Amino acid sequence: MIRPRPALLCLLVPLLLAGCAPQGGDAARVAKLEKEVAELRAHVEHERTEAAGKPAAADEAAGPELGAQMLELQIRHARLWQAGAARNWILAQFQLAELRETVSGIVETNGDHAALQPQRLADVMPAMLDPALGAMQAAVDGHDGAAFDAAYDQLSQACTGCHAAADHGFLVIQRPITPVLDNLRAEPTPAP
Numbered sequence: 001m002i003r004p005r006p007a008l009l010c011l012l013v014p015l016l017l018a019g020c021a022p023q024g025g026d027a028a029r030v031a032k033l034e035k036e037v038a039e040l041r042a043h044v045e046h047e048r049t050e051a052a053g054k055p056a057a058a059d060e061a062a063g064p065e066l067g068a069q070m071l072e073l074q075i076r077h078a079r080l081w082q083a084g085a086a087r088n089w090i091l092a093q094f095q096l097a098e099l100r101e102t103v104s105g106i107v108e109t110n111g112d113h114a115a116l117q118p119q120r121l122a123d124v125m126p127a128m129l130d131p132a133l134g135a136m137q138a139a140v141d142g143h144d145g146a147a148f149d150a151a152y153d154q155l156s157q158a159c160t161g162c163h164a165a166a167d168h169g170f171l172v173i174q175r176p177i178t179p180v181l182d183n184l185r186a187e188p189t190p191a192p
């Protein structure tokens with residue numbers, strides 16, 4: 001085994017250091033680039049989580065809130081009453097169609113809502129409402145006031161029935177006493 005003499009070491013060390021110098025420069029550059037990449041990654045990650053936290057993006061992913069959809073359904077239900085109570089059949093026809101559209105929208109966008117699990121809202125909602133909606137359609141088509149009143153109570157009971165099934169039995173739906181908004185005339189327009 002060759003034991004390098006101190007004199008040789010004195011010669012070798014500066015040579016080695018000189019030899020390492022360019023490599024050391026590369027290493028420093030790589031380290032700098034690595035640091036920049038890490039910073040960019042952190043920045044991108046931050047932007048992504050911030051975007052995910054924005055309400056619009058979150059809502060899009062989760063779908064519309066059932067409570068808000070029910071609020072719309074409540075208004076449609078109330079408006080249908082005003083039209084039918086005034087025996088304004090063309091307006092009742094319109095309000096019933098709007099109410100049905102709202103129901104379809106809920107089924108489409110919230111069909112798997114947690115409130116009715118393990119049952120599917122997409123199955124329960126039509127099953128509970130369809131008989132009443134059918135009776136209501138017949139009453140409106142037939143311009144039958146007494147049938148309208150009966151179908152309306154049947155519909156309200158179906159609403160309440162589902163609330164009970166979803167542990168929300170305290171949400172009792174009834175005939176409205178006063179209109180929600182009174183700037184939409186319920187009375188039929190007299191013929192000119």
Ligand code: HEC
Binds near residue numbers: 068070077129171
């Ligand atoms: C498929 C079952 C189902 C049917 C049918 C149903 N609802 Fe609901 N409704 C719910 C559930 C579940 C909630 C509670 C939502 C929540 O947790 O925000 C609710 C909540 C409501 C609320 C309270 C909304 C709020 O946030 O203030 C109203 C009002 C309402 N429903 C009206 C109606 C009316 C009117 C009908 C009938 C035309 C109806 N619902 C039919 C399941 C149903």
